[in-house]
Amino acid sequence: MSTEPGQSRGGRIRLVVSYDGANFHGFARQYGLRTVQGVLEETLTNLLGVQIDVHGSGRTDRGVHARAQVVHFDLPYGPPANRLVHVLSGRLPSDIIPISAHNVDSDFHARFSVVRKTYRYHIFRGVHPDVFKYRFSWHVREPLNIALMQRAASHLVGEHDFTSFCAAAAPQEDKVRRIYEVNVVESGEDAFLYCSGSGFLQYMVRIITGTLVDVGLGDISADAIPDILAAKSRVSAGRTAPAHGLCLWNVEYPIVYGGRVLDL
Structure with missing residues (x-):
């Protein structure tokens, strides 16, 4: 698939999100249940037309909130990082708010790089x-x-x-x-x-x-x-x-x- 105007050629993205955990069954994906990871992956996959796997800095339990949850994912192509927050803001539900997005090198891991x-x-x-x-x-x-x-x-x-x-x-x-x-x-x-x-x-x-x-x-x-x-x-x-x-x-x-x- 060719890269359209205004799109990057992909790479690893670090995304920071906030969420109200009241209506989520925690962060980690669970079959048949609404989770933060599941919603992020579904939104990104629908946006790009290819499966996107999201990795978080850690799991939050059912009902727990986040002011600064960090995730990373690899894009084959897509909006530049500096436009990704705007794009996702129009697609994510109101209880997940994207805060910032940056390109990072492939050694970065949202969970394993945490200090x-x-x-x-x-x-x-x-x-x-x-x-x-x-x-x-x-x-x-x-x-x-x-x-x-x-x-x-x-x-x-x-x-x-x-x-x-x-x-x-x-x-x-x-x-x-x-x-x-x-x-x-x-x-x-x-x-x-x-x-x-x-x-x-x-x-x-x-x-x-x-x-x-x-x-x-x-x-x-x-x-x-x-x-x-x-x-x-x-x-x-x-x-x-x-x-x-x-x-x-x-x-x-x-x-x-x-x-x-x-x-x-």
Whole structure:
């Protein structure tokens, strides 16, 4: 097929998208279910008339959102990267928003080139529910001791076996991960938990959040985290926070690939 005017001759594209995860069964394609990867692949395939495979920086679970999900795909031809956002904006559903697109070399991989990911969890602490926040936050009415939550969070920083903080059925055999930072930030009736690391296990940030909320409520000691880690058992940690409060906030690559995708 010949290249039409205004089209590139293809190559690898890095695309950054945001999405509201409420009506998706997660990021990864699943037969017969609406997923972010599936919608992106279907849209690109219909646009170009050839099968396009999309690779993401990581999977988000059903109901989890993304401010900065990074994907890459290889185009045989198509719109130049600087026009791709405009083209996709008119074709993607309203709950997926393309942010930026760039040409990258073939060594770049949306997942395997990542050096750091940051998730943000939004806790709303108002007395009454907020109709403008319920889709993107966990409403916790009871008072939270943020100082104790931050103290507990400090025990999670570093390289640990996070078996206690992931789904019991998580497929990864190696449960060791490195966490660079866990911060709990207050802003009026809101509290935001930021968790940065080299990679995460299934439900890991949600279980970390749920456990820290249990600490804030006084149900778990702030200094119990090292023992919970050592137990290597899911039942030792606290609850799993709801999916809808979680957002993939940022992804960072080596400087050669542009570093941090979005400003924090």
